[in-house]
Amino acid sequence: MKQMTCAAMGGPATCTEMISGNTAEEMMANGMKHATEAHPEMAADMQKMSPEDMAKWTADLQGKFNALPEAAA
Ligand SMILES: [Zn+2]
Helix, strand or coil: CEEEECCCCCCCCCCCCEEEECCHHHHHHHHHHHHHHHCHHHHHHHHCCCHHHHHHHHHHHHHHHHHCCCCCC
């Protein structure tokens, strides 16, 4: 399992909520769930992203995810 703060995933810089996941996809799903609950405006903005922007964001997150150390669960 890996963990990243909401801010590191592109959330508000002040949000230190830890998002975890076994894969980048899982982390993204958990991040979206948190964003929907805690940052509805941001979640709404993300749904308006173009497929190109979303692909870029996904690739970026995948890279960040790969660079993370495994968290001690
Ligand atoms: Zn957050």
